Amino acid sequence: MIKAMREKLRHLEKEVSEIMWMRENESGAHEREKVVYALKEGEWRRERKRLKEEVRKLRRSLEEREDEMVMREKKGCLVLEEQIREERERRDEAVEKWKRLYLAIKEKDCIGGQRKKI
Secondary structure, three states: OOHHHHHHHHHHHHHHHHHHHHHHHHHHHHHHHHHHHHHHHHHHHHHHHHHHHHHHHHHHHHHHHHHHHHHHHHHHHHHHHHHHHHHHHHHHHHHHHHHHHHHHHHHHHOOOOOOOOO
């Protein structure tokens, strides 16, 4: 009976030893996984930071392009306004010349004593 108990004790000690060895291996594997995960987290943080910076640059670039477009539109409007103003001046000058010509012809007809009906 004592021999059987000793045999059972050795068998249980062996099982405990195997279980402890398995737990140590699992613990080591878990620690390695934690290290790998920590490294991945670091990579993710760096990637996130890089992407945020890229988004900032793209936003800045977009704002600059929008500002350039607004400036071009304003410049285009100013050019059109200037062209319209110049065209009005030319038209007003032409109208003024026609008025002077009309008055000169009318005056000439009146001075000559010949008044023609038009």
